[in-house]
Amino acid sequence: KNEVEQSPQNLTAQEGEFITINCSYSVGISALHWLQQHPGGGIVSLFMLSSGKKKHGRLIATINIQEKHSSLHITASHPRDSAVYICAPQGSGGSNYKLTFGKGTLLTVNP
Amino acid sequence: ETGVTQSPTHLIKTRGQQVTLRCSSQSGHNTVSWYQQALGQGPQFIFQYYREEENGRGNFPPRFSGLQFPNYSSELNVNALELDDSALYLCASSLGGTPGPGYTFGSGTRLTVV
Numbered sequence: 001k002n003e004v005e006q007s008p009q010n011l012t013a014q015e016g017e018f019i020t021i022n023c024s025y026s027v028g029i030s031a032l033h034w035l036q037q038h039p040g041g042g043i044v045s046l047f048m049l050s051s052g053k054k055k056h057g058r059l060i061a062t063i064n065i066q067e068k069h070s071s072l073h074i075t076a077s078h079p080r081d082s083a084v085y086i087c088a089p090q091g092s093g094g095s096n097y098k099l100t101f102g103k104g105t106l107l108t109v110n111p
Numbered sequence: 112e113t114g115v116t117q118s119p120t121h122l123i124k125t126r127g128q129q130v131t132l133r134c135s136s137q138s139g140h141n142t143v144s145w146y147q148q149a150l151g152q153g154p155q156f157i158f159q160y161y162r163e164e165e166n167g168r169g170n171f172p173p174r175f176s177g178l179q180f181p182n183y184s185s186e187l188n189v190n191a192l193e194l195d196d197s198a199l200y201l202c203a204s205s206l207g208g209t210p211g212p213g214y215t216f217g218s219g220t221r222l223t224v225v
Contacts, residue, residue, distance in 0.1 A: 097167035101153030
């Protein structure tokens with residue numbers, strides 16, 4: 001079993017729809033990162049959270065440490081949101097320097 | 112702020128050769144991490160440098176080595192290149208020895224080994 005599981009792997013939505021991407025992990029963590037990767041490779045950090053919920057514009061990230069689960073939500077999705085979204089738990093204790101990445105969720109938002 | 116810059120952007124090497132990839136960290140950051148991303152996969156952690164010392168390493172063989180310089184820029188060296196080393200190599204910088212708020216990635220170097 002992979003340490004980080006994301007679902008769905010692929011997601012196609014119509015502009016304006018509410019999007020949810022899920023992430024489950026199996027190891028203890030100090031924090032969890034949500035990242036966005038556009039074609040060509042560049043990665044942008046969206047959120048780093050260790051509890052509760054964070055909001056930035058139309059993006060919301062939540063985490064439940066007890067259930068080892070996090071979600072990324074996009075409200076009022078737009079074609080420019082099309083990208084790969086990656087969940088990356090950060091190790092705890094002596095491994096807190098390391099991110100373990102999920103395979104990502106490819107989101108396509110059609111106009 | 113200039114962000115994280117990587118060079119070169121693309122590179123083609125022959126199996127058995129050696130390669131050096133470079134990363135300039137974001138201004139104010141003293142920590143650089145390197146990742147390998149194979150096609151269709153998430154990035155895999157190679158190692159991290161903090162204040163010129165390697166302070167963490169993933170499951171990569173010793174032919175993957177690195178350096179960090181006093182200005183906190185970094186190099187990734189790969190010896191005896193293999194076909195499976197073909198990937199996007201990403202670096203990311205942060206402050207304080209761990210990925211933290213403001214963790215910033217470069218655009219990557221795409222290495223092709225033929």
